[in-house]
Amino acid sequence: MNYLLLVGAGFTRNWGGWLSNEVFEYLLGCPEIRDDQFVHELMWKWLGKGGFEYMLADVQRHAVTNPTSENKSRLASVNAAVSRMLADMNSSIIKGSLEFQIANSAAWIGSFLSRFNAIFSLNQDLFFEHHYLSITFSMPYYGQWAGHELPGMKVAPGQEPFDWQSWGRQTWQPATPTEFLLRENHQPLFKLHGSANWKDSSGRNLLVMGGDKSSAIRREPVLAWYAEKFDAMLCNENTRLMIIGYGFLDPHINMAIEKAISHHGLQIFNISPEGGEHARRVNTTRVPGLVTEPTSLEYAFEKGLIGASRRPLNQIFGADETERKKLFRFFEH
DSSP states (O other): OEEEEEEOHHHHGGGTOOOHHHHHHHHHTSHHHHTOHHHHHHHHHTTTTTTHHHHHHHHHHHHHHSOOHHHHHHHHHHHHHHHHHHHHHHHHHHHSOSOSOSSOGGGOHHHHHTTOSEEEEOOOSSHIIIIITTSOTTSGGGTTOSEEEOTTEEEOSSOOGGGGGOGGGSOEEEOOGGGOOOOTTEEEEEETTEEEEEEOTTSOEEEOOSSOHHHHHHHSHHHHHHHHHHHHHHTSSSEEEEEESOOSOOHHHHHHHHHHHHHHOOEEEEESTTGGGHHHHTOTTOSTTSOOOOOHHHHHHHHHEEEEEOSOHHHHTTTOHHHHHHHHGGGOO
């Protein structure tokens, strides 16, 4: 059996990360947002209907379709505010600890993560790089792996001597496409939308936010390769995908999951406050006064869901042994 993990913002919230609505509240206080009436109105326009990423998508679209100096400057300012938000969030995440409890080895997060054949993250924060990828493999719960890797990425030259101690404190850049390989016996982390500490070949931040993510991914070879690996691994026979903290709002991710369930028998386990109802909760026609139209995501849930949990990880891997046992049934054939 192949076990895969997909995480979204709700995963790192257990360690101090922010959800989309919390990012909205952060950005409202940034002068780039507060003092620009156009952007400020966009923020409120998209509240509850896509959040800050839809605001960013609108700003990006204006800069492309009407590339005036004002629109370009506005996009640069909004990007600066988002970068500052990521830096502040990462500062908080890095101060924490990976484990919720040390005494009970059955509840170690590190041991849990090591069970997956690959980890896919939609987050740009540095949780994995600092708390999981950087830890020595002499610790007992890393099981089958000889090491970790960020496939297709390499440390940028000119790093400070101490940076090797934390992958999160290093700057990373894409390798050449001929180096897009998976090393044997190394657990891969694929950051499908880039990362806060990644730079492209021109030195710009390599992260995907806002609108038309699929096109942005196709333009960057390493992210296009990641998308291909995600699709391919989901479609392998005898595969289970655990999903933690993903809001099911990225069409390209949903399509890959739906296809794998429909055509290749993928089984999924969803951890979120919505649990097994998540697909129905994101269906905008399921409100009073509208004719309900079931979505392809709902059909996928009905066919592929083998379990769910509505409780946060810090509770599951804390004192809630019963819920933890339910979660670990995912790894039973």
